[in-house]
Amino acid sequence: MEIAKIGVVGAGQMGNGIAHVFALAGYKVLLNDISQDSLDNAIKVIEGNLDRQVSREKITAEARADALANISTTLKLPDLGPTDLIIEAATERETVKTAIFEDLLPHLEPHTILTSNTSSISITRLASRTDRPEKFMGFHFMNPVPIMQLVELIRGIATDKPTYETCLGVVEKLGKTAASAEDFPAFIVNRILMPMINEAVYTLYEGVGSVKSIDESLKLGANHPMGPLELADFIGLDTCLAIMNVLHDGLADTKYRPCPLLTKYVEAGWLGRKSQRGFYDYRKDPPVPTR
Numbered sequence: 001m002e003i004a005k006i007g008v009v010g011a012g013q014m015g016n017g018i019a020h021v022f023a024l025a026g027y028k029v030l031l032n033d034i035s036q037d038s039l040d041n042a043i044k045v046i047e048g049n050l051d052r053q054v055s056r057e058k059i060t061a062e063a064r065a066d067a068l069a070n071i072s073t074t075l076k077l078p079d080l081g082p083t084d085l086i087i088e089a090a091t092e093r094e095t096v097k098t099a100i101f102e103d104l105l106p107h108l109e110p111h112t113i114l115t116s117n118t119s120s121i122s123i124t125r126l127a128s129r130t131d132r133p134e135k136f137m138g139f140h141f142m143n144p145v146p147i148m149q150l151v152e153l154i155r156g157i158a159t160d161k162p163t164y165e166t167c168l169g170v171v172e173k174l175g176k177t178a179a180s181a182e183d184f185p186a187f188i189v190n191r192i193l194m195p196m197i198n199e200a201v202y203t204l205y206e207g208v209g210s211v212k213s214i215d216e217s218l219k220l221g222a223n224h225p226m227g228p229l230e231l232a233d234f235i236g237l238d239t240c241l242a243i244m245n246v247l248h249d250g251l252a253d254t255k256y257r258p259c260p261l262l263t264k265y266v267e268a269g270w271l272g273r274k275s276q277r278g279f280y281d282y283r284k285d286p287p288v289p290t291r
């Protein structure tokens with residue numbers, strides 16, 4: 001199936017990255033959010049990231065201009081009706097995602113493929129709340145989207161072969177690499193990555209190391225590009241906690257118990273970089289550890 005028009009729901013850090021890479025690959029993108037501020041901020045971030053790509057000679061100034069011309073924004077979800085593929089990238093909460101799909105349904109074309117960028121939530125369950133579970137998939141980008149090569153493709157129990165193959169073709173056109181994952185809590189990347197981040201928070205909670213020593217240990221001792229606490233702040237501590245809760249509830253194993261300190265940071269509204277404070281305080285330059 002020919003995919004030309006993309007709808008992206010949620011203009012946070014993932015939504016803006018997804019809009020960026022689709023627009024650069026020549027797709028028309030309509031980006032939706034519930035807040036005009038988030039839409040305005042997304043365009044600013046995309047412009048900044050495209051500028052950086054031009055200055056590093058990864059793309060031409062003409063490609064930058066074409067990409068920006070391919071992106072429009074809307075506060076009205078029904079405007080996404082006439083698109084070919086929708087990627088939902090709103091907050092990692094099942095009720096939010098389900099409400100978005102239910103609101104979209106009356107406005108969709110029969111051929112439109114629905115996907116979610118969820119980090120952890122059951123694709124089969126999200127699909128079952130729509131009128132097209134066979135045309136529903138997990139389309140999971142990694143952060144930062146313009147840089148990370150992987151897209152996890154997750155089929156729900158009802159997803160049909162043409163839908164999977166269409167999404168695979170789209171990933172190839174984006175110049176990225178797809179990995180196929182079965183629909184179990186948190187799929188592959190987060191099934192492995194998030195327990196490591198949670199363990200790093202336990203390591204901090206139990207006083208085994210400070211924020212600085214934990215991050216330096218994994219950077220210098222295991223060659224990770226970011227320490228696990230720095231990475232948790234980068235992903236968003238609310239998202240990390242939501243993923244741990246899905247693993248804990250979905251697999252019913254105490255090894256996935258979210259660290260109480262992670263819960264406390266989220267309760268405080270210290271969500272990491274996006275709220276300026278998490279395991280580091282980003283209001284200072286360079287950022288200062290908060291413990």
Ligand SMILES: CC(=O)CC(=O)SCCNC(=O)CCNC(=O)[C@H](O)C(C)(C)COP(=O)(O)OP(=O)(O)OC[C@H]1O[C@@H](n2cnc3c(N)ncnc32)[C@H](O)[C@@H]1OP(=O)(O)O
Pocket residue numbers: 049052053056058118119141142143144145146147148189190193225226231235
């Ligand atoms: C939670 C989930 O559901 C799944 C997930 O996404 S898990 C998270 C997966 N992501 C990771 O693990 C990221 C780990 N971190 C890294 O790989 C690196 O630290 C990083 C790529 C983010 C930055 O790398 P760095 O070497 O410190 O910085 P820097 O040299 O400035 O940047 C490297 C590249 O990233 C780009 N970049 C950095 N931050 C960026 C951002 N926020 N958005 C877009 N591009 C960015 C830079 O422009 C640069 O691009 P080029 O190589 O094309 O020139």
Ligand SMILES: NC(=O)C1=CN([C@@H]2O[C@H](COP(=O)(O)OP(=O)(O)OC[C@H]3O[C@@H](n4cnc5c(N)ncnc54)[C@H](OP(=O)(O)O)[C@@H]3O)[C@@H](O)[C@H]2O)C=CC1
Pocket residue numbers: 009010011012013014015032033034035038089090091092093096100117118119120140141142143234235236239274
């Ligand atoms: N962060 C990461 O590293 C990764 C995240 N993901 C997944 O991507 C999704 C988005 O995450 P991320 O971008 O980090 O989150 P953010 O918090 O940065 O962005 C979420 C955006 O969705 C908006 N939103 C909330 N409800 C609605 C709605 N009903 N309709 C439209 N927009 C809405 C929010 O608006 P407002 O701010 O006004 O609430 C916000 O702008 C999640 O499912 C997450 O698990 C996947 C891979 C990596």
